[in-house]
Amino acid sequence: MNMDHREAMELFSAYQDGDVTAEERASLEAHLAQCAACAQEWQRFREMVSSLSGLLPITPPVDTVVQVKQKIRRRSAGRFFNTDNSLSTRFGVVSFTLILAFMLGYLLLQAVSEISVFEASAPLDIPPVRDSATDIDIDTDSGRLVDTGRHHTDTEGDAAQRQVK
Amino acid sequence: MTSREERHIQRLKQRDPAAFEELVRAHQTPIFNMLYRMLGNREEAEDLLQEVFVAVFKQIDGFRGEASLTTWIYRIATNHCINRQKYNRRRAQHASESWDANHSAGAEAMPSPFPQPDEALEGARMERRLQIAISELDEEQRIVLVLRDIQNLSYEEIEQVVGVPGGTVKSRLHRARMALKEKLTRGEG
Numbered sequence: 001m002n003m004d005h006r007e008a009m010e011l012f013s014a015y016q017d018g019d020v021t022a023e024e025r026a027s028l029e030a031h032l033a034q035c036a037a038c039a040q041e042w043q044r045f046r047e048m049v050s051s052l053s054g055l056l057p058i059t060p061p062v063d064t065v066v067q068v069k070q071k072i073r074r075r076s077a078g079r080f081f082n083t084d085n086s087l088s089t090r091f092g093v094v095s096f097t098l099i100l101a102f103m104l105g106y107l108l109l110q111a112v113s114e115i116s117v118f119e120a121s122a123p124l125d126i127p128p129v130r131d132s133a134t135d136i137d138i139d140t141d142s143g144r145l146v147d148t149g150r151h152h153t154d155t156e157g158d159a160a161q162r163q164v165k
Numbered sequence: 166m167t168s169r170e171e172r173h174i175q176r177l178k179q180r181d182p183a184a185f186e187e188l189v190r191a192h193q194t195p196i197f198n199m200l201y202r203m204l205g206n207r208e209e210a211e212d213l214l215q216e217v218f219v220a221v222f223k224q225i226d227g228f229r230g231e232a233s234l235t236t237w238i239y240r241i242a243t244n245h246c247i248n249r250q251k252y253n254r255r256r257a258q259h260a261s262e263s264w265d266a267n268h269s270a271g272a273e274a275m276p277s278p279f280p281q282p283d284e285a286l287e288g289a290r291m292e293r294r295l296q297i298a299i300s301e302l303d304e305e306q307r308i309v310l311v312l313r314d315i316q317n318l319s320y321e322e323i324e325q326v327v328g329v330p331g332g333t334v335k336s337r338l339h340r341a342r343m344a345l346k347e348k349l350t351r352g353e354g
Contacts, residue, residue: 013338049342051291053314064193067215069182069185069186071215
């Protein structure tokens with residue numbers, strides 16, 4: 001089948017995508033082989049499509065996920081993506097409270113057990129109270145009070161003094 | 166659809182935050198590129214990218230698995246693009262005016278669209294030329310061109326995204342490619 005310029009160019013897109021019949025392909029290739037103008041157009045067409053597919057991808061903003069979540073949170077009045085009510089936050093608060101309670105309980109138990117051990121293992125070493133005082137004299141040389149080591153006993157003089165009182 | 170995808174969709178429908186994060190991370194780059202090529206403006210593409218995922222979150226219950234999840238997200242993104250461009254048109258904002266020059270730093274004004282081999286594909290310059298020409302295409306043509314030639318979707322996937330028969334997709338694509346070639350050729354002279 002012979003084709004003209006217009007028919008040839010009508011097939012460019014399908015030919016580019018491999019979407020032509022064997023007959024169309026043969027006719028177009030025969031036309032391009034003998035028509036310099038169409039061959040040049042085809043060359044430009046091919047280069048253009050190749051340039052489009054060769055465009056480098058553009059990177060979206062790194063905070064897209066965060067921005068989208070914030071937008072949803074605002075528009076849902078905090079129903080979604082609300083960090084204060086999120087499961088992880090609630091879990092964190094509960095965990096913290098439990099740990100704090102456990103630590104306080106542990107400290108309390110420690111304190112109680114330390115008091116018990118102290119009482120059981122270290123009785124107070126209080127010297128026995130003497131049932132009578134020792135006599136004290138005055139050292140005439142130095143003028144200081146001196147414990148004589150002798151136990152004071154009730155004398156007749158003491159009893160007479162109590163009676164006077 | 167694999168059982169893993171089914172489980173993921175189930176988690177999305179239960180509004181599982183981790184599943185949603187996974188979805189955004191997996192699809193943000195292709196969807197962002199599609200939006201950028203359609204709009205030609207990075208800021209606007211960034212804003213619309215967020216809106217697309219907000220819509221996905223809201224509408225996930227309506228996903229019935231007739232198409233793939235990726236195709237479904239592309240459809241949402243396409244609809245957002247169309248709406249945004251309508252809005253922009255109302256504000257008399259021409260697409261080529263909003264081309265983001267920041268993206269192609271160092272680009273010069275309209276050099277030859279078909280460079281000689283010794284200067285072939287100087288990244289930023291070629292990209293700028295292409296982006297301007299894409300922005301000037303008719304909206305219907307631009308969508309199929311971006312989905313097919315940049316995003317590399319199949320005809321079948323484009324049918325599902327755009328919601329038109331395969332024959333219409335092919336004819337729109339052909340017209341889009343020829344129109345783009347003409348624009349680039351005109352820019353050469």
